[in-house]
Amino acid sequence: MPAPPYQELLDYVLIDAERLQARIAELGKQISSDYQHDNDLILIGILKGSLLFMSDLMRHITVAHTIDFMDVTSYGAGVRSSTGMVRILMDLQVPIEKRNVLIVEDIIDSGRTLEYVLRLLGARRPASLRVCTLLDKFERREVIIPVDYTGFKIPNVFVFGYGLDIDEYYRNLPFIGVVKPEAAINFING
Numbered sequence: 057m058p059a060p061p062y063q064e065l066l067d068y069v070l071i072d073a074e075r076l077q078a079r080i081a082e083l084g085k086q087i088s089s090d091y092q093h094d095n096d097l098i099l100i101g102i103l104k105g106s107l108l109f110m111s112d113l114m115r116h117i118t119v120a121h122t123i124d125f126m127d128v129t130s131y132g133a134g135v136r137s138s139t140g141m142v143r144i145l146m147d148l149q150v151p152i153e154k155r156n157v158l159i160v161e162d163i164i165d166s167g168r169t170l171e172y173v174l175r176l177l178g179a180r181r182p183a184s185l186r187v188c189t190l191l192d193k194f195e196r197r198e199v200i201i202p203v204d205y206t207g208f209k210i211p212n213v214f215v216f217g218y219g220l221d222i223d224e225y226y227r228n229l230p231f232i233g234v235v236k237p238e239a240a241i242n243f244i245n246g
């Protein structure tokens with residue numbers, strides 16, 4: 057079944073494009089300042105949700121850096137709830153030993169994905185390892201995650217757009233929207 061126009065699923069816009077871009081510019085400025093004396097910065101985007109955030113954020117980072125991507129997923133993915141079990145779908149292409157690593161995420165929910173990624177990357181002995189997330193659904197946290205940069209703390213609502221999907225669609229929307237409750241139930245029930 058083709059995906060309906062987003063308007064049919066949108067309850068309301070939580071963060072509009074202008075607010076998103078303004079906050080991302082601030083984050084980029086802060087990161088540029090914090091890393092000005094640290095050589096060898098690498099941004100690591102966690103696919104696929106971080107794609108848009110990464111691409112906008114790096115445009116505001118004025119210190120030299122490279123990028124790489126990693127794809128991980130929770131078992132039983134499809135709805136945005138973690139089973140607590142994470143597996144790697146695609147690893148980094150480059151070593152990170154002695155490099156300054158900044159993980160870029162679209163959203164932290166239970167924290168299980170980042171718990172796994174931090175443990176995995178920490179074992180590779182980077183010079184530093186920090187986390188930047190656009191959205192923090194803090195009420196849902198199950199494990200403690202050190203978050204260094206946060207775009208927006210958001211309530212426990214089903215969000216989509218700007219990298220976040222519903223059944224893999226709508227990642228291209230320039231804003232973060234909240235899914236209509238009845239639509240969310242349809243997707244959760246498949």
Ligand code: PRP
Nearest residue numbers: 103104105138163164165166167168169
């Ligand atoms: C989302 C998001 C985070 C993770 C957060 O990824 O991008 O990686 O869930 O959830 P957690 O804190 O409960 O672990 P998802 O598995 O939906 O993949 P996607 O980025 O490809 O949409």
